[in-house]
Amino acid sequence: MSTAPSPVPARRRADAQRNRDRIIATAHLAFIRHGIGVPMEEIARGAEVGVGTLYRHFADREALLRAVIAAGLERLMTVSRQETDHATDPWGALCRFVRRCVELRLGGTLSALRPRMAQAMKEIAELADARQRMLELLDPLVRGAQERGQMRTDVSTGDMIILIGMLVRHECELTEDKEWITRRHVEIVLDGLRPGGGELPGPTVTLTDFHHD
Amino acid sequence: MSTAPSPVPARRRADAQRNRDRIIATAHLAFIRHGIGVPMEEIARGAEVGVGTLYRHFADREALLRAVIAAGLERLMTVSRQETDHATDPWGALCRFVRRCVELRLGGTLSALRPRMAQAMKEIAELADARQRMLELLDPLVRGAQERGQMRTDVSTGDMIILIGMLVRHECELTEDKEWITRRHVEIVLDGLRPGGGELPGPTVTLTDFHHD
Amino acid sequence: MSTAPSPVPARRRADAQRNRDRIIATAHLAFIRHGIGVPMEEIARGAEVGVGTLYRHFADREALLRAVIAAGLERLMTVSRQETDHATDPWGALCRFVRRCVELRLGGTLSALRPRMAQAMKEIAELADARQRMLELLDPLVRGAQERGQMRTDVSTGDMIILIGMLVRHECELTEDKEWITRRHVEIVLDGLRPGGGELPGPTVTLTDFHHD
């Protein structure tokens, strides 16, 4: 078709990758905006590809959802390492990390997983993985902050992860022009984690508590 | 109209009312457990009535959802008045109220309304009403607690209502055997509302902020 | 409940009859206005009775439809005898009869029978009966008019009956404020039945042609 030395074969890959990325980005927004049940065709339309293309990349809705989550977590981990590596101020690093999590807006997609899947959660390897990695990331910060008396000692890293989930979802309940409200509430929660609060009921949250939630 | 037994006239009505109640109760659970999209037939089956009966009582899924919410809010308001009437200890009353809200498990149904309806919310008169009534209920408590120095003064009753929403939904993300975790986090948030926290970004949440959220 | 010598028992029958009549009248209108498929409940509502009452009087939709038709035909036959008895002017009587048929507005209901029932027609005894009676009524008029040279001789009474059906349905296609149009077209058809027209294709319509239409 063309006389130039075919630059096509390499391009193909690039196009496909670009499609894949656009689909994930579109799906992320669509899941947040219209719920986990958005018609696949709407996602395809948003990404400006045919449904067929969407299905070539992701076997079914579940697979797409997992990919969206994985992509989000990837971004989260990248970002968070920047915040936390070589932290000399563990409490400050913890705070920045929490604020970042909220800003990434993963909440909508993550909480979309809830219905019917309390247990299906476990089957999504990416999630368990991410929690594990997040635990490893946060644990030194939590301990460090507690040792320095910057943080109450009756909460665990497990509590932190669940609280982050709460804030992240909270953000997604608000319309875009009201996001500033979440920022206030993030700070309130962080203040609640400072030493000097009242007694907390029950034991701290541990890794094993994640097995069923 | 009279106190006499009068057994005959109101009979069938009673059956119908019982059905209506069972449908609402079943739907409440179903919405929480399987999401807002549960097949209507499953709800009907759970309530042990035919689909037709369900539809005689509620014109469509939306109507049922609204009824479930209205019923929940009714319970909430009843309960909350018990907690807050004649309160001599505003902060204590506020805390008990928050804990109660969480225990009532309205969160699942309420947050089920989110997708596609950030603004449709307004059209659900019951919700706007309830927020207004809640505001009126809480405002004296918040002010009272703040006047006595029991609560930070840079949060408003509007913030409180949104925070309650957050906790209430948080509770519903957890499986039944992990509810105790929420109780811990409720206390952390309450601690964060005590005086002495860091500065909060943005203005306090006011009534007008509800118009779009 | 009352002190007067109970006038109730006799009233009951009267009430029931009144209900029956109201149902038929309402159904007649409803069939014409909303088609043969109107919800039974709508008919009941229009007649201001419960569905149950409707079903006590008429076993099912079909039965109601037949009753409506029978009532209409009854009125038609009554009226038409007034027009045609002792007629000394057969053509004039025929014309008056045709105009009356149209005015009675049976068309909607009659034509409602069409779909799916080309043959079911035969099963509705009332219809076959009525056609037979109409035939007996009109035959002398047609023959009389033809003998006097007032009417073309290449049409039969069978043609007349079918033409009347056409005009009667025609009337029902027009909205109420356009009924006057039908009156014009009735006259055009009657003019077309006068002697002197062009040749007509096919044989005249006979009784046996009704068996399948």
Added chain:
Amino acid sequence: MSTAPSPVPARRRADAQRNRDRIIATAHLAFIRHGIGVPMEEIARGAEVGVGTLYRHFADREALLRAVIAAGLERLMTVSRQETDHATDPWGALCRFVRRCVELRLGGTLSALRPRMAQAMKEIAELADARQRMLELLDPLVRGAQERGQMRTDVSTGDMIILIGMLVRHECELTEDKEWITRRHVEIVLDGLRPGGGELPGPTVTLTDFHHD
């Protein structure tokens, strides 16, 4: 774009078009035979496609109905131009046109539109259009015939269109083996339009009378 065979590019489109055509043809018959309420699935089955395909082509029953009508009117206009162009005998052309209308069997579908839509009619652009086009087509014929004394002068083109509607629907009331009856009655009506008839009541039908019928 080119006259060359170009076998590849338009292929699937052809299949889709074939499906669309078959659906319309099947629906036309089904509407006539079983009424406007035929199950969509039956139409799909008749056209040998899945329901989904039917719905991909036509958003709902209404849309399908409109398409059927549009297709019918298209055929009608094509055919009628053949009859009427360059007519040197206006009355003869008018007669041939009327006979053609009846033969095309559009009546069933057109009259299926009646219930509940006396006014909705206007919203079906195709219908209003067609009436307008038909008016323009017939008007010269009517005037020509009247000027030559071949047609009574107290009827208008508006009357003609409504009469055609009557005959067209009339044809559809009869079973297939009785179609010959309509042909007789068409001639009777045409004879009634000849000069010399009795006086007609009311004014002639004008364009403005269509606005509400």
Added chain:
DNA sequence: GATGAATGAGACTTCATTCAT
């Protein structure tokens, strides 16, 4: 690889009819 038409299972909703009061 991309496309979008076709498919059919399944959810939603309506209504004719029954039945307990």
Added chain:
DNA sequence: TATGAATGAAGTCTCATTCAT
């Protein structure tokens, strides 16, 4: 006898997924 609540079959429509081009 009248009532209207309950039932469930049947029809409409949507959408995930497949597949021919």
